[in-house]
Amino acid sequence: MNHLLTMENLDRGTLESLLDEADDFAEVLTRPIPKVPALRGKTVATMFFEPSTRTRMSFEKAAKALSADTVSFSPGTSALSKGESLKDTVLTVRAMGVDLMIVRHQATGAPWRIAEWLDIPIINGGDGAHQHPTQALLDCLTIRQRFGSLDGLTIAIVGDVKHSRVARSDIFAMTALGAKVILVGPSTLLPLDPEAWPVTVTSNLDEVLDAVDVVYLLRVQTERGGASVFPSLAEYAVKYGMNTERLARLRPDAVVMHPGPMNRGVEIGYDVADDDRSLVLQQVTNGIAVRMAVLFRLIGGEQDA
Amino acid sequence: MRQVMSETELGRVTRRIAHEIVERNHGTENIVLVGILTRGKPFAERIAKVLSEIEGRPVLPGSLDIGMYRDDLDTRPKTRIGPTNIPESIDGRTVILADDVLFTGRTIRAALDALTDLGRPGAVQLAVVVDRGHRQLPIRADFVGKNIPTAAAERVSVRFEEIDGADGVWIDAGVEE
Numbered sequence: 214m215n216h217l218l219t220m221e222n223l224d225r226g227t228l229e230s231l232l233d234e235a236d237d238f239a240e241v242l243t244r245p246i247p248k249v250p251a252l253r254g255k256t257v258a259t260m261f262f263e264p265s266t267r268t269r270m271s272f273e274k275a276a277k278a279l280s281a282d283t284v285s286f287s288p289g290t291s292a293l294s295k296g297e298s299l300k301d302t303v304l305t306v307r308a309m310g311v312d313l314m315i316v317r318h319q320a321t322g323a324p325w326r327i328a329e330w331l332d333i334p335i336i337n338g339g340d341g342a343h344q345h346p347t348q349a350l351l352d353c354l355t356i357r358q359r360f361g362s363l364d365g366l367t368i369a370i371v372g373d374v375k376h377s378r379v380a381r382s383d384i385f386a387m388t389a390l391g392a393k394v395i396l397v398g399p400s401t402l403l404p405l406d407p408e409a410w411p412v413t414v415t416s417n418l419d420e421v422l423d424a425v426d427v428v429y430l431l432r433v434q435t436e437r438g439g440a441s442v443f444p445s446l447a448e449y450a451v452k453y454g455m456n457t458e459r460l461a462r463l464r465p466d467a468v469v470m471h472p473g474p475m476n477r478g479v480e481i482g483y484d485v486a487d488d489d490r491s492l493v494l495q496q497v498t499n500g501i502a503v504r505m506a507v508l509f510r511l512i513g514g515e516q517d518a
Numbered sequence: 519m520r521q522v523m524s525e526t527e528l529g530r531v532t533r534r535i536a537h538e539i540v541e542r543n544h545g546t547e548n549i550v551l552v553g554i555l556t557r558g559k560p561f562a563e564r565i566a567k568v569l570s571e572i573e574g575r576p577v578l579p580g581s582l583d584i585g586m587y588r589d590d591l592d593t594r595p596k597t598r599i600g601p602t603n604i605p606e607s608i609d610g611r612t613v614i615l616a617d618d619v620l621f622t623g624r625t626i627r628a629a630l631d632a633l634t635d636l637g638r639p640g641a642v643q644l645a646v647v648v649d650r651g652h653r654q655l656p657i658r659a660d661f662v663g664k665n666i667p668t669a670a671a672e673r674v675s676v677r678f679e680e681i682d683g684a685d686g687v688w689i690d691a692g693v694e695e
Contacts (some may be wrong), residue, residue: 250587
């Protein structure tokens with residue numbers, strides 16, 4: 214593995230070995246000093262051309278837990294605002310001696326372009342509405358810890374699939390690990406060609422509630438125009454929001470997940486987010502462990518020739 | 519490949535080392551026994567079993583993964599890290615590190631770093647099945663099962679039933695330079 218750009222081409226064995234290693238690193242994070250010297254002397258750059266709280270902090274925490282140094286880039290305060298091109302920006306940062314770059318960009322494919330320009334591993338930290346591979350890994354780790362395996366599980370991904378890079382990554386990872394995925398949402402937010410994906414689709418959340426093991430709620434992405442294709446947020450909440458009444462109709466061992474940031478009261482009810490069956494905070498904690506596993510895989514130890 | 523220690527001898531040195539630990543530390547109250555993964559773990563478990571018998575109070579062995587602390591991480595094949603699991607706090611206690619073979623001393627240096635990240639032991643002692651010489655660091659063992667002079671190219675393998683299917687110590691000529 215030279216880069217982590219997408220979940221589309223990862224086979225089951227690679228996914229499982231990454232999750233196994235993430236479980237190992239989760240144990241490291243419970244130690245009195247949750248830090249190991251594995252990446253001492255390496256420098257990791259977080260290049261976030263689009264805002265982020267949890268992903269950037271999670272990568273930085275993961276890098277620091279492996280004793281790597283971190284440098285970070287934010288477009289607002291950088292020479293990008295003076296007109297420097299993307300290519301010059303990343304070449305400049307590379308020339309400072311970084312060993313790996315984590316890239317988030319609003320344009321689909323930007324991490325691939327950067328991977329062509331540079332000679333170091335690139336991790337896609339989210340590109341447009343396309344892919345967000347470490348999110349898929351942390352989701353699968355969280356589900357695996359809860360159920361032991363994804364084999365045979367049914368997972369409903371609910372909401373704004375159209376604008377969701379999380380969904381695009383999760384669909385490939387979850388089905389590769391043996392789960393069945395149902396996409397649920399208003400038809401304007403579902404893919405136009407669902408038969409091209411390994412999924413089934415429905416616009417009726419209530420009819421699948423008692424058939425699923427995991428309800429994975431997507432954020433309504435108002436900044437990508439997600440709210441302009443249905444009548445109102447209130448109507449969305451009535452038809453697709455995970456409220457306490459719907460929670461009660463799930464199977465007793467079913468769980469609720471959300472990649473964050475949550476719009477409480479829209480896609481997830483205020484009380485549901487804090488319910489015992491919500492794995493939202495466990496997802497956040499697992500994010501650090503899977504990012505440690507990915508960083509260590511890409512720049513730790515002897516590299517594949 | 520020739521055998522240099524039988525199953526019976528391995529059992530005997532384990533019991534002797536357990537008695538030496540008790541004598542040196544005036545009992546087992548203040549000690550925490552920690553096996554370095556992979557084969558220090560079964561060694562620590564066996565010492566713990568003898569210690570529990572001779573002192574009449576249970577000694578719980580721990581395990582320590584040092585993979586992330588090695589100084590040659592960049593040049594060796596990647597291996598999965600194992601679980602570090604130490605059942606008690608090591609602060610102020612005497613930690614007895616157990617490992618199968620003492621060779622260059624680099625594993626023990628890594629283990630001392632790993633221990634430092636878990637707390638501040640009052641003292642650290644080292645128990646090994648075999649000391650084969652060729653130290654590259656100023657490190658020595660407190661309890662040694664057997665000193666075996668070796669050539670640098672030789673390979674010493676200490677085997678335990680629970681991992682390898684048999685107990686004993688073997689030497690392999692290795693690749694002559």
